[in-house]
Amino acid sequence: MSTRIYQFCPYCGTRLEERLAFQQMRPVCPTCGFIHFLDPKVAVIGLVTWQGRVLLIRRDVDPMKGKWALPGGYMDAGEMPQEALARELREEVGLDLAIGDLLAIFPMAGPGVFNRGIVLAYGAVAQGDEPPILVCDDDACEAAWLSADEIPQDLAFESTHTLLAQWRDAHRRES
Ligand SMILES: [Zn+2]
Structure with missing residues (x-):
C-alpha cells in the first residue's frame, strides 16, 4: 500500500x-x-454498563454505517484517552460519566492509510435506579441499554465483538 x-x-x-x-x-x-x-490514528471506545445492560449505538457514519457498536470516537490532539471518551459520551448520547480502567487495546484496521492505528477500550459504569436517558443529537442516531440476550448480530467491528463476548461471559458467570 x-x-x-x-x-x-x-x-x-x-x-x-x-x-x-x-x-x-x-x-x-x-x-x-x-x-x-x-502517525497512527488513536480512537477510544467505551464498554459502558448500567445494571447488567450495555450501551450500544447504531452507527450513522461510515465505516460500518447502520451496524451496532460501542460508543466512542477519535482522540483529539492534547486529550488524554479517558477525557476523549468522556467527551464522546457527552456528544454521542448525552451521558456524563467517570471513565474506568483500560480494558484492552485493539489494532485499528480500517480501509486506507488514514485508518491505521489503535483503539483503546475503557470501561465505565452508569449509576442510578432508572436507566440513564440517552440523548441523541440527530434523528438518525439510535442508542440503547441492551441486556446480554438483546445484543444484535450485526456488530460493527472486531473490537465490538470481542468486548461484548467477554462482557457476556463475565455477566453469565455473575448471574
Ligand atoms: Zn517543502
Missing part, C-alpha cells in the same frame, strides 16, 4: 517524493526537507 496521502509539501508546496528517511520510504519534500511521518 502506498504511504502517499499528500501530493505536495504543506509548508512550501513542492511536489513530495518517496525517499528513504528514518529506515522507511516516506513522502519527503526535496526543497525544504519536510518528512511526512504517517
Whole structure:
C-alpha cells in the first residue's frame, strides 16, 4: 500500500517524493526537507454498563454505517484517552460519566492509510435506579441499554465483538 496521502509539501508546496528517511520510504519534500511521518490514528471506545445492560449505538457514519457498536470516537490532539471518551459520551448520547480502567487495546484496521492505528477500550459504569436517558443529537442516531440476550448480530467491528463476548461471559458467570 502506498504511504502517499499528500501530493505536495504543506509548508512550501513542492511536489513530495518517496525517499528513504528514518529506515522507511516516506513522502519527503526535496526543497525544504519536510518528512511526512504517517502517525497512527488513536480512537477510544467505551464498554459502558448500567445494571447488567450495555450501551450500544447504531452507527450513522461510515465505516460500518447502520451496524451496532460501542460508543466512542477519535482522540483529539492534547486529550488524554479517558477525557476523549468522556467527551464522546457527552456528544454521542448525552451521558456524563467517570471513565474506568483500560480494558484492552485493539489494532485499528480500517480501509486506507488514514485508518491505521489503535483503539483503546475503557470501561465505565452508569449509576442510578432508572436507566440513564440517552440523548441523541440527530434523528438518525439510535442508542440503547441492551441486556446480554438483546445484543444484535450485526456488530460493527472486531473490537465490538470481542468486548461484548467477554462482557457476556463475565455477566453469565455473575448471574
Ligand atoms: Zn517543502
